[in-house]
Amino acid sequence: MNKFIHESWLILLMGATFAVLLAGAQTSLSGRIKENQEKALNEAIGAVVSGTVTTERVKINGYDRDVFKCLDTNGKMTGWAIEGVGMGFADKIRLVIGLGPDAATISGLKVIDNIETPGLGNKIADEGPDTFAEQFPGLRAVAEIAVVKGKPDEAGNEIQAITGATISSDAVAKIVNEALGKVRAELARTGAATGK
């Protein structure tokens, strides 16, 4: 027993001290970390559904990700924001899709998390004019989105893949199609009932 204490007192003491240190760091930083994550999500929602000031979480049967009903300052509905997650080229891609109040048209798309190849696949997260994500506003949410390599057909529900990053482009379209496939019926129904 003495030998045990003699050999291990330092480790036990260090373990206890470090536990206190870690608890301290956790307490002082976790609020900020959570704030960062929420801020990133809220900024994304504001970007895909313009005019949004407040959001309400909605539960959609058969869809386990977050869906938000977006409202402006007067409580008037601005649209829907849907979280989508799926596998990209390197790791999971997390994004937010914005829909109009009637859930018929896409109003925007923003990728929140991705570690796709820098310079190629990570262009899915680029912002501004002529970017990949800018092709989504205006597309129909009631039909599947197709990815093409050339110039997209105006009449079709098409987007053009990023050169050299077909897998990442396809992944984004697939995430959007899957998410919309699960939520569009119910959103259209709720939107028609409450959106007016």
Added chain:
Amino acid sequence: MANATTDLQQFKAGLFENNPVLVQLLGMCPTLAVSNSIENGLVMGAAVIFVLVMSNLITSLLRNRIQAHVRILIFTLTIATFVTIADMALKAYVFEVSKKLGPFVPLIIVNCIIICRAEVVAIKSSLRRSLADALGCGIGFTMALCILGAIRELLGAGGLTVFKDWGLAWHLDPKTFEPHAWVIMIMPPGAFLTLGIVIGVVNQYRARKAKGGA
């Protein structure tokens, strides 16, 4: 490093003639993985400097009480604690970069540079010497990462971005640059190519210096 006589020499050894990455070839995993931009290198380097300093200081402080056969356990315990703290701090203060570094921050726990410095220097040196050594090796690691990151980012992305929010960014016009981008440089093969060339240049320089000195 055995013949370094002053704390200053110990510090400089980590930067140049004993640079952990370019001379000792330690910590290759994070070096290859996160050297695709100068910003990743800086943030990763800062995290490693913090952990290295804390680990060396604590090891040096307790060096007369640590039982030889459990020293690795104590090193790992210390390193793991401070890596966890560093990881949380990055998530709290540089959220965007910490997302890009992903799992490579928690992986500092098994970064052999840190355990090597504890074993080679801190366990048998004074507090000041250990601190000088940690700063030297940590800054040496950061420098190597930034050199590789800068080369890869310039050739692959056509410019350098360091903390976009602070306005420290310079880029060629993407429209003119993009057709000529060496995209491979920011992908994993680019890491091996750049590291090989940089180490080759460093070796050439050292060989020449050794010849001149003799």
